[in-house]
Each structure stands twice: as C-alpha cells, then as structure tokens.
Amino acid sequence: MARPSPLEVYALLDKSNCKECGYDTCMAFATDILERKVIVQDCIHLVQDPKQAKNREKLIKLITPPQRPITVGTGDRVAIIGGEEVFYRHQLTFYNQTSIFIEIADDDGDLEEIVRYLTDLKIERIGDVLTLDGIALRNVSGDKEQFKLAASKIAELSNLPIMLCTFDVDILLYAAEAIKNKKPLLYAVTKDSWEQIGKFAVQNSLPVAVFSNELDELMSLSATLQKLGVKEMILDSGTFFGPGNLSATYDKIMQLRTAAINKGDVNAGWPVMGVPAVYWNLVKIGDDKELWEQQFQEIIMGAIMESIDTNLIVLHTGQKKEEIWALLALMTLRQSVFSDPRIYPAVDAGIYKIGEPDEMAPIFVTSNYRMTKIPVEQDLLGANLNCWLLVVDTEGIGIESAVAGGQFNAGGIAEAVKEFKAFENVKHRVLILPGMAARLSGALEDEADAFVVVGPRDSSGIPKYMDTLWKPKEFMKEYESWEK
Numbered sequence: 001m002a003r004p005s006p007l008e009v010y011a012l013l014d015k016s017n018c019k020e021c022g023y024d025t026c027m028a029f030a031t032d033i034l035e036r037k038v039i040v041q042d043c044i045h046l047v048q049d050p051k052q053a054k055n056r057e058k059l060i061k062l063i064t065p066p067q068r069p070i071t072v073g074t075g076d077r078v079a080i081i082g083g084e085e086v087f088y089r090h091q092l093t094f095y096n097q098t099s100i101f102i103e104i105a106d107d108d109g110d111l112e113e114i115v116r117y118l119t120d121l122k123i124e125r126i127g128d129v130l131t132l133d134g135i136a137l138r139n140v141s142g143d144k145e146q147f148k149l150a151a152s153k154i155a156e157l158s159n160l161p162i163m164l165c166t167f168d169v170d171i172l173l174y175a176a177e178a179i180k181n182k183k184p185l186l187y188a189v190t191k192d193s194w195e196q197i198g199k200f201a202v203q204n205s206l207p208v209a210v211f212s213n214e215l216d217e218l219m220s221l222s223a224t225l226q227k228l229g230v231k232e233m234i235l236d237s238g239t240f241f242g243p244g245n246l247s248a249t250y251d252k253i254m255q256l257r258t259a260a261i262n263k264g265d266v267n268a269g270w271p272v273m274g275v276p277a278v279y280w281n282l283v284k285i286g287d288d289k290e291l292w293e294q295q296f297q298e299i300i301m302g303a304i305m306e307s308i309d310t311n312l313i314v315l316h317t318g319q320k321k322e323e324i325w326a327l328l329a330l331m332t333l334r335q336s337v338f339s340d341p342r343i344y345p346a347v348d349a350g351i352y353k354i355g356e357p358d359e360m361a362p363i364f365v366t367s368n369y370r371m372t373k374i375p376v377e378q379d380l381l382g383a384n385l386n387c388w389l390l391v392v393d394t395e396g397i398g399i400e401s402a403v404a405g406g407q408f409n410a411g412g413i414a415e416a417v418k419e420f421k422a423f424e425n426v427k428h429r430v431l432i433l434p435g436m437a438a439r440l441s442g443a444l445e446d447e448a449d450a451f452v453v454v455g456p457r458d459s460s461g462i463p464k465y466m467d468t469l470w471k472p473k474e475f476m477k478e479y480e481s482w483e484k
C-alpha cells in the first residue's frame with residue numbers, strides 16, 4: 001500500500017495558511033498530519049466549515065492506515081493498539097508497540113494486590129520508562145456477579161485499560177455494562193455471539209476482540225461486524241502450542257498482517273493479537289518443574305509475537321514480583337523492536353553533573369551515543385557517585401566503533417574539555433577515559449593538558465575502580481611534576 005504524500009493531503013486542506021492550527025502554512029500541517037503529530041480536527045476550517053465536510057471525510061479516509069488503530073481504556077493510560085502502515089519497521093517505523101496485558105482470574109484471592117502491583121510497575125531502561133498496558137480479566141469462577149465485582153474492583157483501583165475475557169455472552173455483557181465508561185475490550189466475539197456482542201459494542205462504542213482459528217471465518221466475522229456498525233476490533237486467530245502449532249500460530253498472524261498492510265484487505269485491516277497465556281492450560285497445580293517449563297515457553301511465544309509486530313499479547317506470567325524476569329525480557333525486547341529507526345541515537349554533547357560533585361570529583365569521558373551515555377549515567381547514579389560526565393560528540397557512535405572510526409579521538413575530546421569548561425568546576429586536571437579508548441590516553445594528555453587515567457572497559461566496573469584506583473591527589477602530584 002502506497003503511503004499518501006503531503007501534496008495529496010494539502011490538496012484537501014483549506015490552503016489559506018491562516019495559522020490557526022499553530023503552523024505557518026497548510027503544507028507544514030499536511031506534512032505533520034502524516035507523521036501523526038496533529039489530527040484532522042486540529043484544522044478548524046475542516047471541522048467548522050460545512051462546505052469542507054466532503055474534503056474532511058476524504059482526508060480521514062486518505063490518512064487512515066491500512067491496519068486501523070483501536071483504543072482501549074480511557075485517560076492517561078489509554079492503550080492505542082495497531083494502526084501500522086508498514087510490514088517491516090525499517091520501511092518507515094512502527095507507531096504503536098505491542099501492548100502487553102496481564103491476565104488475572106476473577107476468583108483470585110490476591111486480585112487487589114496483583115492489580116496494584118501491575119498498575120505501579122515501572123522499569124527504567126536507557127532513558128525510557130517501561131510499563132504494562134492493561135489487565136485481562138478472565139471469568140474463571142463461571143459466576144456473573146463475581147466477574148462484574150472483579151471488573152468493577154479493577155476499574156476502581158487501576159487506570160490500566162481492561163479486557164474482559166469469557167466466551168459466555170451473558171456474563172461478558174453483564175460485567176461490560178458495569179464498566180462501559182472505562183472502554184473495556186470485549187473478548188471474544190465468535191460465530192455464535194457476534195450479533196449480541198456486536199450490538200452492545202455499537203451501542204456503547206466499545207472495541208471487540210474477534211476470535212476464530214479459521215481465517216475465512218475470521219474475515220467473515222470482521223465483515224459482518226463492520227456492517228453492523230462496529231468501529232473498533234482486534235483479530236485473534238488463535239495461539240496454539242505443541243509440535244508444529246507454533247508455526248501455524250505464526251503463519252496466521254503473518255497472513256493477517258500481509259492482507260491488511262500489503263494488500264489493503266479491509267476485513268483484515270485491524271490489529272492482531274495473541275495469547276501466550278494459553279500455555280498455562282498445560283500447568284498442573286503443584287508441579288513446579290512443569291510450571292517453570294510452561295512459563296518459559298509462554299515467554300518465548302510472547303517474544304516471537306512481539307518480533308512480528310503482534311499488536312497485543314496476553315500473558316499470565318508476570319503477575320507476581322518473582323516473575324519480573326519474564327516482563328524484563330519482553331519489555332526489553334519490545335523496547336528494541338519498536339524503537340524508531342528514523343531517530344538518530346545521539347544525545348547532546350556537554351558536561352553533565354551527577355550528584356553533588358566536589359572540587360576533587362572525577363570527570364568521566366564518554367561518547368554521545370544514546371545507548372552509551374544513558375547506561376553510563378545510570379551506572380554512575382546507581383553507584384551513588386558525585387562526579388562529572390563529559391559527553392563528547394562522536395556523531396552518535398559508541399566508544400569502540402568511534403575509536404576505530406576516528407570520531408572519538410584525542411583532538412575531539414580536548415575540544416570538548418575546552419568547550420564545556422570541564423576543569424572549571426574542579427581543582428584537578430584528571431580525565432578518566434573509558435577502557436575501550438585506552439590507546440588515546442597519551443595523545444589526550446598532550447592535547448588537553450591533562451593527566452589521563454584509563455577506567456574500566458564497562459561502566460558497571462566503575463564503583464570497583466573508584467574504590468581501588470581513583471587517587472586524584474597522587475595523579476595531580478605526578479601531573480605537577482611534569483610541569484617542572
């Protein structure tokens with residue numbers, strides 16, 4: 001599917017350059033609407049002028065991605081799911097990372113504690129704060145009052161989006177009625193329940209998850225629901241485990257994505273989901289070995305799904321604090337898979353203050369590659385060090401490659417020392433070079449008029465280095481002896 005051009009968007013705008021939207025020109029607005037920085041409603045002429053209603057509708061159609069996005073939940077933590085324009089990230093970017101929902105049973109005695117934990121869970125990594133996206137409440141009790149009670153409790157305790165999960169239509173709609181103002185996702189519409197759930201979803205503007213492990217049936221359900229007026233849906237073609245079934249699960253997700261994104265099939269043009277939590281069907285209570293094996297398989301399935309841009313996954317593992325390993329793995333992978341390839345991975349060069357450095361505080365030197373500067377900074381903060389971090393412009397390249405490629409060199413570091421007045425805040429002239437740049441130390445001493453020591457190869461070794469090898473007074477004595 002070809003992406004619309006800014007000119008095609010511009011043709012449908014008012015073209016008066018009135019600046020009401022905050023842009024100087026309609027052309028600038030056209031460019032940013034394609035980047036999803038503004039929406040159609042930000043142009044008051046398109047919204048308020050009845051003569052432009054046709055163009056507004058044309059524009060909405062033009063910019064709607066082949067895989068339409070859906071939203072689940074309300075408020076700050078609303079989950080935007082799907083809405084992708086490309087099959088592979090490198091073709092442009094992915095706009096919305098895989099949403100991770102954690103499953104809870106409605107009869108779980110620890111429900112409140114689990115909900116609080118999942119809501120507050122935050123993992124900071126390389127400058128980003130990683131969080132979960134929602135809670136999938138499963139009707140295990142078989143009781144509609146219990147399901148409604150649990151749904152209401154989650155809605156009261158958490159601002160995370162909620163997915164209500166049961167194939168019993170009466171129980172599903174009973175709980176959905178109670179929390180419909182929180183815009184829950186209704187799981188699941190099947191060939192037997194499409195009419196009842198579909199009508200309820202239309203009346204209450206709710207998103208639905210459609211399930212069938214037959215792709216033809218899934219497409220037929222999608223078409224029928226759209227005819228009924230359903231505006232938001234997500235497709236579940238089933239998650240299967242065991243020999244041969246993993247590839248079947250993978251193939252179906254890929255077929256749906258191909259049909260939506262590459263072929264523009266409107267029935268497939270919705271986000272897709274998977275449920276790695278199905279592995280728990282195999283777990284026998286009390287069998288710890290089996291439990292561990294199934295958890296491991298569940299997380300592998302989750303990782304595979306993330307790597308093919310499955311838009312929503314539901315996990316069971318991750319409810320408990322001791323299962324953080326699973327979420328760490330999946331959230332870290334997700335962060336990498338969904339990073340925007342158009343954003344250059346560099347931070348500003350400069351001198352960064354860490355803690356409350358005194359006049360003999362060390363000065364560490366590093367590169368301005370984002371994945372170098374931020375972990376080094378975090379290691380320094382984690383070690384409670386009071387120091388300075390001199391970040392040198394290496395064109396966003398990491399230390400090892402930048403030393404080899406010449407972007408991290410003695411002259412450049414000396415210039416940074418001068419430009420950012422690195423020695424003005426301290427009473428020494430000692431620089432700590434990363435171990436991977438050890439061969440620059442001699443030249444740097446000449447270029448920067450400094451005493452250069454070589455630190456560890458990895459910043460995780462800095463605390464040990466500081467305890468055993470950081471001797472600024474001795475370094476300065478030696479430096480002063482050179483002067484004589």
Ligand code: SF4
Nearest residue numbers: 014018019021026043
């Ligand atoms: S508000 Fe509309 S007409 Fe005015 S500059 Fe922006 S896009 Fe153009």
